[in-house]
Amino acid sequence: MKRFSLILCTINRDQVVREYFESLVRQQDPPSFEVILIDQNKDDRLLPIVADFENRFPIRRYTATPGLSHARNVGLNYAEGEIIAFPDDDCTYPETLLKSVSDYLSAEHIDGVSTLVTDPHGRLSAGFMYRSSRRISSRNVWNCGVSISIFVKRQAIGDIRFDESLGVGSGTVYGSGEETDFLLNLLKERKLLDFCPDIVVNHPVFFGPWTVKRGYLYGNGMGRVLRKHHYTVFRGFYSVLLQCIRALMALGTLNFPRMNFHLAMAYGRLVGYFRKYP
Template identity: 25%
Template sequence: MSNFLPWKILHIDVSESLPNLMAESNSQGLHLVFWWHGIPLGQQEILAEQLPMPATELAHRVLQAITPAVRDRLGLKGQPDGRSYNLQSLMALEAPLETMSQHLSNSQGEAKTVSVVICTRDRPEQLVNCLRSLQKLSQTLHEIIVVDNASTSDSTRQLAAQFSEVHYLLEPRPGLSVARNTGVRYSSGEIIAFTDDDVEVHPDWIIRLQHSFSNPQIMAVTGLVLPAELATDSQVIFEKEFSGLHRGYCPLTFDAQFFNQTKNIGVPVWQIGAGANMALRREAFNQVGYFDERLGAGASGCSEDSEFWYRILAEGWLCLYEPAAVVYHYHRGNLATLQRQMYQYMKGHVAALLVQFNRYKHWGNLYRVLVSLPWYYTKLVFSGVFQGFQNRYSTVFSEIFGYFSGLIFYLKNRSKKAY
């Protein structure tokens, strides 16, 4: 992609006067994210050739983008669709919108202590930005734990020592699940929140997660993961072709109905969210065990988080996706690292499906491994042959190799202790 141009990310608070959008040079256009007093409500892309754009036209784009989330937050799903609104009338619903904001900002029931666990390996230059963002949280944290997972130097320990509020743990055994479990065992909060070292958190991140556990049946909460930048071709491919790591702007509850409706074809637990923005009730580890140490980066490659969510649902508990809990993720910066990431994603995904089948004997997991995934990639490759290999195909063969690697990995490690 020699002629690649980046996208400029612009965050707009729609409770304020909308700006006129100026022409952009040396970019593909604007990636707009719309907020209302710290609550993310939607996004929109504006191509460079559509600029400049007056605020009056932007208002129509805003309305189209945020109506689903606003209606969902206000409980207006059963009423006439958003075409009956304009931006002014929607924003004029002042009392309900204020109620929505207060609902997310004020504690529902007793506030729970939150421990933040960050697992890292040899990436102090990224970790420092993550830790600085945690210093800007609007809610005081119970504790921050950095788990240094088999790093090859002392730089992470030296960095952690610069932050007085950070508890540093060295975990010499490699593997993300090993590191996560170490963090859980050393933490003391009622809620354990996880994020990655290549993430920066929104100031309200913790308070949004904290207040999402008002229902005692909820064992896991995930949140919205927005791109921190779209400056390279690989970052744009990941965000546009794979939908990045976010699951939209409407809250979602994953329950027994979701689990049972999809059990025969493989429960799509990956739709619940991302481990880069995840919080778990401490009680969850008593109910379903710890992270499976055969899974995750440094082992199978991925899916230690979604396999944990699978167990939560299989045991009758709930998972919640709350997009008001926001973090910003730096996607892989070049195509080679993106290809390795997608290889690891598929390897871990296949291994997790087989782990889930072995644990619960839910045949939908085998159906996905042996039928759905092979059929999907067969169609994808044939489509590329006849229609051309576009951006989506930059990682497809890495994913296919990851599929076979996941099968082999599971067969070699199926008898190992899970946690």
């Protein structure tokens, strides 16, 4: 059995997939791992890349219809490793990442760990606000994990899956929140998850485009998850207020596209929270 199953879902990209694979080749003293490649492309653009790397580490390629949560669920159904990860196709792993995660999760009582996410220059990814280790809870989960930072023991996941009505490509207005929903479902099953900022995954920092549509869809996703997991109305309004503050900050720098993005996200969170669920 492999130590890791790395479920990589991708569409309309190729060079960044190659760069991710190259970061796997550079791993120092890595535990055993396999890549579960969920190919959502309509063409065979990834086949040459798979051919270049399949002799370096195991790659199992499966096709799936578009939809990130759906694709990850397909990957979960095929994964055989002890630890499951969900890398983005444009992230990379520092050279000691897999060994560090494996060592951390050697503690039997810990079911999963979330890492810090920065770009290669150390700039923090949006959503992370902690620089110290802590146990993940329903209170801090929003600031402790995104999909690419999550490493969870397969035994702990069991039958838990991503909500396919959430996330990019879902076909709904809920354009985000699937990874937080996934973590909250793990917490409901009393799984112990840690946030460890000493371990880092690299991913480009988002600098735009700050479109109103993107903000609205992202906001709807968070609102939906807040309602689904029975967060109070006050928590919902607090999340809206944060986006309004960020809109004012953007206005202060005359960044009007970003201001509109945050206003759209604030409105989306309201809509997502108060729309009837399920």
